[in-house]
Amino acid sequence: MSKGLPDTRTDAAMSELVPEPRPKPAVPMKPVSINSNLLGYIGIDTIIEQMRKKTMKTGFDFNIMVVGQSGLGKSTLVNTLFKSQVSRKASSWNREEKIPKTVEIKAIGHVIEEGGVKMKLTVIDTPGFGDQINNENCWEPIEKYINEQYEKFLKEEVNIARKKRIPDTRVHCCLYFISPTGHSLRPLDLEFMKHLSKVVNIIPVIAKADTMTLEEKSEFKQRVRKELEVNGIEFYPQKEFDEDLEDKTENDKIRQESMPFAVVGSDKEYQVNGKRVLGRKTPWGIIEVENLNHCEFALLRDFVIRTHLQDLKEVTHNIHYETYRAKRLNDNGGLPPGEGLLGSVLPPVPATPCPTAE
C-alpha cells in the first residue's frame, strides 16, 4: 500500500495535480492522478470496519523474548504484563530449577483473548544468560534462535504453494533486563545490546526498580541512556524508522525521557485504599505496580501493548526480516544480487550465524 495522500490532516478540498509513478502498465497511458472533489457520500471509510472485522477474525500473534540474568524478575514481569501465568516458571511444575550450564531458549505459547481479540502470545525465555563464570558469546544462542525464526519464515515464503497464513514465530520484541546497580551498564549488557539491536527490537528495562530512590533512578537512567548513545546502540523505537513528524516527536519524548523503563513486577494483589491492586508488600509500605508515582510499569505496558504492539510487529517484518532476507539471498550463493527469479532461490545456510547487517 502506498502512502496515498500528502497530508491527511487538512480539509477535504484539495486541488493539486500529483503525477504518479506507474509500474509499467500493459498499455502505457498518461500517468495523471487528480484529487477529486466528492459530491456525496460514497462509503470508502467503511473499509476501516471491514479491515477491522477481518483482522479480528484471523487473530494476532505476538512473540516476546525476555533476556537477563536470573533473579531479575523476568518471569514475574511478563506475568504482570499480560495479567496471567504465561511465563516459563508458571508452566512447569518445578519452581526451583537449577541454573542451566549454557543459555537455553524456551518458548511457551498461550492463547489469550480480550474484547473479541484473540492473541497467540509466545514468551521466549533465556535461562542461563549471563549466569556463568565465563559469559563470552552467551548471546550467540539467542542470535541463532532469532535468525532461525527468520529462516523458517523465509522458507515458507519462498515456497511455490504457500500457506494462506504463514505462522509467524519471529521475535517481535526483546525486553532486556538491566540490573539496578545504580552505576552504569555492565560490559555484558553493552555487548549483548550491540549485537542484537541490529536483528531485533530491543527494549531495555531496569529491573527491580524498587531498590532505587527517585533521584538514584533518574540519574541511573540518564547514565544508561548516555552509555547506550555513546556505544551506538539503537533500541526500539529506533530513530531511523520514524515515519513522520508526529511519530518523531512522540518517539523522541519516549526515547529521551521515559526509556529505559524502571519497572517492578508482581502478581500478588493487596488491598490499598479500598482497592485491590497488584503490588509488593514490604515492612515500610506497599509498592503499587500500576501506580505511576511508584514505578514505570504502566508506561511500559501502555507502550508495548496499547500503542506500539502493531508497530513492533511491523518493524520486525518490514525492516529486520527484510534485512535478513536480503543478506541471505546475497550471501554464499555466488548469485547476482538484485532482480530476477534466480535471485529468489536460497543458497545453503551458512554454518555460523549470519553477520548482522549494518
Added chain:
Amino acid sequence: MEAEANSGSPEDSWAFFQRPGEGCRTVPLAGHVGFDSLPDQLVNKSVSQGFCFNILCVGETGLGKSTLMDTLFNTKFEGEPATHTQPGVQLRSNTYDLQESNVGLKLTIVSTVGFGDQINKEDSYKPIVEFIDAQFEAYLQEELKIRRVLHTYHDSRIHACLYFIAPTGHSLKSLDLVTMKKLDSKVNIIPIIAKSDAISKSELTKFKIKITSELVSNGVQIYQFPTDDESVAEINGTMNAHLPFAVIGSTEELKIGNKMMKARQYPWGTVQVENEAHCDFVKLREMLIRVNMEDLREQTHSRHYELYRRCKLEEMGFKDTDPDSKPFSLQETYEAKRNEFLGELQKKEEEMRQMFVQRVKEKEAELKEAEKELHEKFDRLKKLHQDEKKKLEDKKKSLDDEVNAFKQRKTAAELLQSQGSQAGGSQTLKRDKEKKNFF
C-alpha cells in the same frame, strides 16, 4: 476480560491456535491488559498509509462504463468517450486520489477501449488477460527482489472486474462467455447488466436467470460474496441471489419531489438511479464498496495472485515436491539446475575448443600447402634460370670460338699477305681469291 467464543469463526483460525506439540492453552486474564486496541492500531497504521483499490471495467463501447464509474464514486472522472473505430482492444487506466473523512483511497480505474468493435473478435480477450498478468508479474518481481519495499509498494493488481453485459434480453454473447472464461481464474468477476432501463421488469428476471444458468453450464467462476462472517453472511447471501446486478448510471441530477437525485429523464417517466425498485445500483455500491472491498482485495492477493505465482514459478522449473511426493527444497532444485547449467556450459566450452583446434589444423594445412607450392615454384625458377644460364654460356662459348677462329684466320691471312707481297702480285689475286673464298 471475556472468554466469549466467537461462534462464527471458521475452522481455520481455531486450528491455527491449537497447533499440536506446542502446548498452547488458553489462559484466562486476571485484568484488563489492553491488547484489544490491536485492531485499532493496525487500522490506524493502514489509514495513515492509505488504501488502494483497482477496478477493471470490461465491456463493449457505449455500454456506459465511464458513466457508471462516475455515478459510483460520485465524481466526474476525466476522459472522453471512445469511438467505435478502434483497430484493436486497448486498456485505458487512470488513478485518482479520493478522500473521505480520514480515509484516503488511491483508486485506479482501467477501462477497455474498443472491446467488441472489431469484425474479428477472436483476440479481443488477449490484451485484457495480458494486462492483468502484467500487474501480477510486476508484483511478483517486486516480491522476489533481494532489496524490496513491499510495504510501500503501489499495488496495481486488479481487485475487481466489472463485466458489462449488453441488455439484449436474450442471453450472453459468445464473446462475453469466452472472455469471462479466460478471466475467471485471474480476477474477481462481477457481472452487471448495463443500461438496464432498456429492459422491462419481467424480461429482466428471465434475462438474469438465463445468464446465471449459462455461466454455470460453462463453468465460469464469478465472484461470490463471502458468507462465512456472520455479520455480513445474511446480506451477502441475499445479494448473491441478485447477481448479475442490473444497473443504470447517470450523472445528471433532477429534482424529484423535493430532493435532487441522480436520474434519467424520458418522455414517459424518470428512472431514478438510487431507487432500488428501478435498478440494482444501490446494491452494487453496497456490495462493491461498503461491504466487500477488503474481501475483494484479499481474494485477489491470496487466491488469484498465489495461483499466478505458483504457475509462473512452476513454469520456471521450481517444484515443491518431486514425483515420489517427497518434499524438495528449492535448494535441491537449485543445485540440480545449477549443475545442469554448469554441465551445459562445460559442453559448450568443449565444443568451442574442438572447433578452435580444428580450425587451427585446417589453417596449418593450408599454410603448409602454400609453403610447398612456393618451394616448388622456387625450384622451378631456379632450374629455369640455370638452364638459361647454361644456354647463354654455350652461346657465349660458341661465339668465343668463332671469334678465336676468326682471329686465327686473320693472323694467318695477314701472314700470307706479307709473304705474298714478297712473291709478287699474283699472290694478290690469290689473296683476292682467297679473300673472296674466305668471305
